[in-house]
Amino acid sequence: MYDSGKIITGLLVFVAIVSFPFVYSRGTNIVKPEPKIDTPVIQQMAVKQCVQPRAFMRAEHMQLLNDWRDSVVRDGNRVYVGFGGKQYNMSLQNTCMHCHSNKKEFCDSCHNFMSVKPYCWDCHIAPKENKS
């Protein structure tokens, strides 16, 4: 192989750079976010059930919200038949945030951790939260 010296050094440098973040953050204690669901409305629910099971909501809520938006704005269909056939008014402000009235401890805890910045709240009004 020609230039094996250069190639191998290059590869070593590449591997070092790529693995740097993993090596660097080893040992630091990363606290996983725990979105809180202890709002007054949720506490009063007999069965604490979102519109779909928890695992689904965790992974797919962004897609679900996009589909809700298209259905409401484009087709004018507002009723969502959720888990167990229960019906919901498709509305971020009036349905989701009615239960999850703790945006800071619920939405923001994960979004900040993952460093995603959804622009929902540029227009949708976040619930008033008691500063605790």
Added chain:
Amino acid sequence: MSMDRRQFLKITGVSTILGIGAVAGVNGLSRSPVEASQVEPSPDALKAKRWGFVIDMSKFRTDDDFTRVRHACHSIHNVPDIDNPKVEIKWIWKDTYEHTFPGQESKYMAEEMKDKPFMVLCNHCDNPPCVRVCPTKATFKRSDGIVMMDMHRCIGCRFCMAACPFGARSFNFGDPRPFIKEPNPEFPTRTKGVVEKCTFCYERLAKGLNPACVDASQGGIVFGDLEDPKSEVRRLISKHYTIRRKLELGTEPSVYYIIGGNENA
């Protein structure tokens, strides 16, 4: 490695099939969670083939008649109150006869008509030029005739504002929130860089409620299905002399004005 033509074609063929299969497989896995059967229209929604308004100008006499209606609309829809005509936002407002019906003012017409203010709003045109020019389909016509905005899609190009011959659209040059005194927590605001206008209260129709301006107008604004010959709007249009704005442009407005002020109005 050397390869003959035949081998090469075999390998490309097989890898193409594998590639297509993989794409189809991935697509099949990431199915949309909302199936068509999972959504329904609200049971008490008001429905029509083509929504329209009849505005009876004889019911708009005092300043209060105008401000009451405007306030009803603007307060529930979080329309900012900006006191600068260059950047103001309006969904329904008052304008002069010559601006409302340009070209229709005649030389010796009654002064009171010439000076009369008119209540104007988006005409929810049957043939809306704003929809035709929108590059992202952020504004579109629903099957019930409402010309809607999807704020999530608006990129703020303002083609629609140039296309609308009625000035029915306003642009958010800045963040509107500081100008909304008492936000309605049930309705979103808008953000910097999007266009907004009257939405025919689609969110109220979905709940079975009348448009807010209709309720506040004390009979001055009537709404209904223009394609239903038995509707109240059709009855009014057939009984009274009505005019629409800038018909010569062919946008087919869905807002009719009864202008005669007397008993025959």
